[in-house]
Amino acid sequence: MTPDHKTKLARAASGLMSKPIHAILLASIALLLTPSLNSFVMADEVATVPSNAPVCDGAAPWPTMFAPRSAPAQEILNITWLVIGIVGALGIIVMTMIIFSIIRYRYKEGDDETEPAQIYGSNPIELAWTILPTLIVFVLFMVSARGIFEIEKETPPEGSLEVTVVGHRWWWEFEYPEYGFVTANELHIPIGDDGTPIPTFLSLQSADVIHSFWVPQLAGKTDVVPNRDKNHLWLQPNMAGKYLGQCAEYCGGAHANMLITVIVEPESEFKKWVANQQKSAAVVPAATKGRHIFERTACINCHTVRGTVANGTFAPDLTHFMSRSILGAGAAPNNPKTLRQWVFDPQTIKPGCDMPAMKLTNEEIDLVCDYLETLK
Ligand code: HEC
Ligand SMILES: [Cu+2]
16 A cells, blocks of 8 residues: 555545534444444343243234234334334435445545535525425324324223233232233233234323333323323224233343233133132142141232232232242243242242242142142
């Protein structure tokens, strides 16, 4: 490389970096092209689904708004594509013009260094760049407003199943008023046996702080606000399956382990599930010892098991605990091993959660777990 080349290069480089906009442009291009950084972002995204947590089946590998399976979620995605399309096209036009100008009009050897002719005021151009963006913003506004009105129903759509959702630190309570029972962490909702969508209307309430209910494949994100029982959510799934969501508003220590599982099942199966949930807890003579320990321990102040003396409402209803496939709002799968660990010390599975280690002996833990496993 001759010294001449070197100065040319240096000048080109300093010319490119001379204005902040150039520096920002170059930095953005560099960021886009950095593969290690891209893979870092991707890996992080995937890692937000804990490996021990429930996963969406078939419907999508992880919760994503880009695979909607419910009318409101589809509506949101349609608007998203429209917005991405319009702003993306604008972005490409503007970027192309900027890059073109940078390259075409940068300082060249032999340029005279006087300012080019300055043009002040052109009515047609100024009208165009006032009216066009106004129109674009207007279209985006109208489309979004229509979408919001369509999704944010104040009254349940006809034929809806109504469920009251109560957010707790750090689990979800689901109350089915028309069927008269309460359950936790797994929300079961129906779809027609032939696949026709059935609407579900959720009333969102909080027992403590602000949470946010978000199952990306089924509906938009909606806050769950204490002392404001006005927020609603409408789901209308069109495919059976297990859908995963997550509390989407930081609510304290165990927030990351406050998952939402929605099980969309054919109406006939849903009816069977309801019939089972409506029953009082099973009484299995073989588990009497464990039941007595449970009933003599503080467990009953926090938990309800319908048909027994346990009537606490601070913690998840355990009447049909074994009908759930997860423990602690998705912190772990529900199996004999994890359950034993949970009763031994929940903090080892869900750090920061509101159930203390109950300091039972090993034998007591075994008996209590035997009892819990009868609560089908
Ligand atoms: C101080 C109140 C309190 C006491 C006492 C208590 N628990 Fe809990 N328990 C909780 C809370 C709160 C949760 C929910 C934790 C979470 O997911 O964040 C829970 C969750 C559970 C779960 C998991 C439920 C689910 O669906 O995920 C089981 C099982 C359980 N407790 C069993 C017991 C047993 C057995 C005892 C007595 C030995 C007991 N608990 C005593 C508060 C309590
Ligand atoms: Cu939260």
